[in-house]
Ligand code: HEM
C-alpha cells in the first residue's frame with residue numbers, strides 16, 4: 001500500500017503506525033471507479049446510510065422501550081407521546097425500515113439487470129444475499145416489538161413456519177418461543193436479537209465492501225476496466241454524485257416521516273396484542289408480501305414453506321444459473337424483456353400477497369409463482385445460451401468520449 | 410535446513426501426528442458441542458413456564474349450542490357444548506374423507522363436550538366460530554381466516570392448508586361440570 005500523500009508531519013507520524021490515512025486514500029479518495037456509473041449505482045451508498053440511521057435511531061428508541069408483553073405497547077406509545085422527539089425517532093426508525101427495503105430491492109434488481117453477480121463478483125453477490133436475509137430477520141423481529149395485533153400474529157404465523165419441519169418442527173417452535181405461545185420470553189429474546197443483528201449486518205457490509213474493492217465496481221456496459229483512462233478517482237466525482245442522490249432520497253424518506261408516518265403500516269398494529277383473537281385479515285409488512293404470496297400459492301403446509309424459502313435462497317446460485325457471457329442486459333435484447341417482466345411479476349406477487357386466498361387470486365398467485373421460478377431455473381440458463389447478443393463496445397473510455405462528443409454537438 | 414527430513418514432523422512420525430490431530434479435533438468439537446447445550450437449552454421453556462400448565466374450567470353455565478374459550482398455556486382452548494345434530498354430523502363422516510383421519514369418538518370423552526386447542530394447525534392463527542355470528546366455515550365447525558382452513562364440528566381439518574385436526578389437549582372431568590386441562 002502506498003504512503004499517504006499528506007505533507008503534514010502528524011498525519012505522516014500516525015499513518016506509519018496506524019495507516020488510516022493511506023487506507024482512506026486507497027479506498028475512498030483516490031479509489032479508482034469506472035467513469036460511466038449511472039444513478040443505479042447510488043443505491044449501495046444510500047443503503048449504508050440508511051443502516052446508520054437505523055442503528056442510531058434504534059439505540060435511542062431502546063433507551064425508552066421495554067421488552068415485556070405487559071408494557072411494550074404502552075412504552076412505544078409513550079415514546080411517541082411523551083418522550084422528547086420520541087415521535088421523530090420512532091417514525092424515522094419505522095419508515096427507515098421500509099426505505100431500507102426499497103433501496104435494497106432496487107440495489108438487487110440493479111445487480112440482476114447489469115449482471116453484477118457474474119465472475120469475478122460471485123462472492124460479493126452472495127454476501128449481499130446474506131445481508132438481505134439477515135435484514136429480513138431483523139425487520140421481522142423489530143416489527144414484533146411494538147406488540148400490536150399485527151406484531152403478535154405476524155410473530156405467531158412466521159415462527160410457526162418452523163412447525164412444518166417433520167418430527168422436530170414443534171420442538172423447534174417451542175424452543176424459539178421459550179414457552180407454548182408467543183409470550184414474555186419471546187418478546188424479550190426478539191428484542192435482544194433485534195439489537196444484535198444490525199451489528200452483524202454492519203460486519204457483513206464491511207465484508208461486502210472488501211469483496212467489492214478487490215475487483216472494483218462493475219458498470220452499465222458490463223465490460224471490464226482495461227486502462228486507467230476508463231477510471232476516475234472516487235473523490236470528488238462520486239462523493240458528490242452519491243451525495244446528490246442521497247439528497248433526493250432523503251426528501252422522499254422525510255416526506256413519509258413527516259407527512260405520512262403510518263403509510264407503510266397497518267392500522268391493526270395500534271390495537272394491543274390479544275393472544276385470544278386473530279384479526280380477520282392478517283398481512284405481513286409490504287416487503288415480505290411477494291414471499292407470503294408464494295407461501296400461499298402452494299396448498300400444502302410443508303411444501304409452501306419449502307418453496308417460500310427456496311424463493312429467497314435461489315438468489316445465492318444466480319451466478320451459476322445465468323449462463324450468458326455478457327454481463328449487462330443493455331446488450332441482451334431478449335433477457336432485457338424477461339427481466340422487466342420479472343420485475344413486474346415481483347410487484348404483482350407483492351400485490352397478490354395482500355389479497356385473500358380465494359378464487360382468481362389463488363390461480364394468479366400460482367401463475368406468478370411459476371414465472372418467478374421459471375425465470376431463474378429455465379429462462380436464465382436457456383436464454384444465456386441461445387440469445388444473440390449485441391456487439392460490446394471496445395472500452396468504457398471510448399463509449400464515454402462518444403457520449404460527450406454527442407452532447408457537445 | 411527447513412526441508413531436511415528430520416525437521417518435518419510429518420516425515421518423522423506421520424501416523425502419530427494424524428492420530429493426535431484427529432483425536433484433538435474430535436475431542437475439541439465434542440467439548441464445544443457439550444458446552445453449547447446449556448446455551449441452547451436456556452432458551453427452552455423455563456420451569457416457571459412449565460409449571461403454569463393446568464387450568465380448571467367450570468362448564469355448568471354453558472348451554473347446548475354454546476361455546477366458551479378457556480386459556481391454557483397462553484393459548485385458547487375451544488369448549489363447545491354440542492347439540493345432538495352436531496354430534497350426529499361429526500359421527501356420520503367416513504374416515505376416507507378426512508385428511509387427518511380420526512373418529513369423532515376418539516376426540517371426545519363425553520360426546521356433548523368437544524374440547525380442542527383453538528390454534529390452527531397451519532400457522533397458528535385462531536379460527537373463528539366460537540360466537541353465534543361467526544363464520545364457522547363450510548363444515549359447521551371453525552374457519553381460520555388467515556389462509557382459509559375449514560374445520561368440522563369435531564375440530565377436524567376438512568379443507569384448506571392446515572395438515573392436522575385441532576389438537577385435543579389432555580384434560581379430565583373432575584365432576585360432571587368441571588374439567589381440568591393440562
Ligand atoms: C437493520 C436495521 C434495522 C431494521 C431493518 C429495523 C426494523 C425495525 C422495525 C420494522 C421496527 C418496528 C417499527 C414499528 O412498527 O414501530 C423496529 C422497532 C424497533 N427497533 Fe429496529 N431495526 C433496525 C435496527 C435497530 C437497532 C440497531 C436497534 C437498537 C440498537 C433497534 C431498536 C428498535 C426498537 C427499540 C424498536 C421498538 C420501538 C418501535 O417499535 O418503534 N432497531 N425496528
Ligand code: FES
Pocket residue numbers: 529530531532533534553554555556557558569570571
Ligand atoms: S393459520 Fe390457519 S389457515 Fe393458516
